[in-house]
Amino acid sequence: MPDGAPHTAPVFGFDNSYARDLPGTFVAWRAARVAAPRLLKLNRALAEELGLEAGALDGALGAEVFSGNLAPADAEPLAQAYAGHQFGGFSPQLGDGRALLLGEVIDREGRRRDIALKGSGQTPFSRRGDGKAAIGPVLREYLIGEAMHALGIPTTRALAAVATGEQILRDTGLPGAVLTRVAASHIRVGTFQFFATRGDTDNLRKLTNYTLARHYPGLAGAASPALALLAAVTEAQARLIADWMAVGFIHGVMNTDNMTLSGETIDYGPCAFMDAYAPGTVFSSIDHQGRYAYGNQPGIAQWNLARLAEALLPLVDAQEDRAVERATEVLMAYAPAYDAAWLARMRAKLGLSTAEEGDRDLALGLLSVMEAEKADWTLTFRRLSQVLRGDASALRLQFGNPGAIDGWLEDWKRRLAREGGAAEARAAAMDRVNPLVIPRNHKVEDAIRAAVWEADLAPFEALLDQITRPFDEAPGRDAFALPPPQSFTDSFRTFCGT
Ligand code: AMP
Numbered sequence: 001m002p003d004g005a006p007h008t009a010p011v012f013g014f015d016n017s018y019a020r021d022l023p024g025t026f027v028a029w030r031a032a033r034v035a036a037p038r039l040l041k042l043n044r045a046l047a048e049e050l051g052l053e054a055g056a057l058d059g060a061l062g063a064e065v066f067s068g069n070l071a072p073a074d075a076e077p078l079a080q081a082y083a084g085h086q087f088g089g090f091s092p093q094l095g096d097g098r099a100l101l102l103g104e105v106i107d108r109e110g111r112r113r114d115i116a117l118k119g120s121g122q123t124p125f126s127r128r129g130d131g132k133a134a135i136g137p138v139l140r141e142y143l144i145g146e147a148m149h150a151l152g153i154p155t156t157r158a159l160a161a162v163a164t165g166e167q168i169l170r171d172t173g174l175p176g177a178v179l180t181r182v183a184a185s186h187i188r189v190g191t192f193q194f195f196a197t198r199g200d201t202d203n204l205r206k207l208t209n210y211t212l213a214r215h216y217p218g219l220a221g222a223a224s225p226a227l228a229l230l231a232a233v234t235e236a237q238a239r240l241i242a243d244w245m246a247v248g249f250i251h252g253v254m255n256t257d258n259m260t261l262s263g264e265t266i267d268y269g270p271c272a273f274m275d276a277y278a279p280g281t282v283f284s285s286i287d288h289q290g291r292y293a294y295g296n297q298p299g300i301a302q303w304n305l306a307r308l309a310e311a312l313l314p315l316v317d318a319q320e321d322r323a324v325e326r327a328t329e330v331l332m333a334y335a336p337a338y339d340a341a342w343l344a345r346m347r348a349k350l351g352l353s354t355a356e357e358g359d360r361d362l363a364l365g366l367l368s369v370m371e372a373e374k375a376d377w378t379l380t381f382r383r384l385s386q387v388l389r390g391d392a393s394a395l396r397l398q399f400g401n402p403g404a405i406d407g408w409l410e411d412w413k414r415r416l417a418r419e420g421g422a423a424e425a426r427a428a429a430m431d432r433v434n435p436l437v438i439p440r441n442h443k444v445e446d447a448i449r450a451a452v453w454e455a456d457l458a459p460f461e462a463l464l465d466q467i468t469r470p471f472d473e474a475p476g477r478d479a480f481a482l483p484p485p486q487s488f489t490d491s492f493r494t495f496c497g498t
């Protein structure tokens, strides 16, 4: 069909449970029309996983649908209400200010998944915002989300990116875009806070039951749905944050409206991967206090879970002190769950398949040399397997003073010897958990710059190809595997995705 001809709205096979079960928690709304939508990228594999017709959507029809100009025939677009603590301060009303849930599909594996637009125009929740998104942040979210997925980390994903043909106004004029985001759901800690802060216990209860049934169906019959939900989310978030820490991911804006109940990573704004290991690493231009620094993430997640617990209190017990006591007991599980998840990941990264008392100290011993010698997080772990294959040179080169790691290597080898097993099998297992290629900040910036200012998507495609097979060892990957010069990292800043 030629561009410009009218398209027939496709049917996505939506089953819109949020719209059906939770009236009063959203506003039905429509996307703004955009001038000249052009499909930048369709995630065909994901489209197929969702049961959509990838072939039909990969062109002019996809541009119409994923810009918001043409709603699928069975869509019931809506903007969700939520509140949230942003950098510790509470905003009682945030909500989807530039996003719309189109609907939910049941994917090929039977999982219910949201399909939503981001950057699709103003809604009643827009406050002072224009409801728009720029190509740069849209492609950034696309790249990093897909990288996280390839790393095996629970995450929302990008289904499509569309350029709108419009200029949007930020510090300068920027080309506009819309991202289509797929999520297990868009229910956030802030969604619960929205109803709790209004004393709307009825909707709070409905939302709790809905979320439990959708994400933790095994717990649906629990005596206290609120406590069961809190416990399940506490577990899921402990594992998620341990996943982030294991790959050096810094979310950058862990506000309570950016923390999901499903346990998926959401809202890739100022996020970035750490190069040299330093717990205080912050890239976000607005995180002046380092609240969301790499090393603070486990504690911030716990803080956010405490906010979820507070929101749920009215459902836990009519007597507030009893409710607090019971919710606190559940929250106490966070620290040990996080510690166990972190240690399990560190053991795998170090090639250990058994547990010994001293393993935590062994892992911490490596981290302290890495920090002192400014070793690259990703390549240090990746190069450990080469030591097992008989060559320690690439590993030693990661350390400012290569000799500084020799003592630790002896400790590690003694620990491995006690465990036994074949070196090559262990090295191969380590290469399946320690990525070679992550989305390096300079590569992401290069890809975005070319797409935004030169309308050249080749670097974006090349980077996407590299970061969606992070564990493969193949020739020609060095340009993507190596960190940028320290001078780049020192001055690198990220921005919230507005
Ligand atoms: P975020 O920083 O992306 O997590 O967004 C925080 C809040 O600001 C959410 O309620 C968003 O919907 C809203 N928001 C962010 N950018 C815009 C924008 N350009 N227009 C309207 N609302 C926005």
Ligand code: MG
Residues within 6 Å of the ligand: 257, 258, 267
């Ligand atoms: Mg957000």
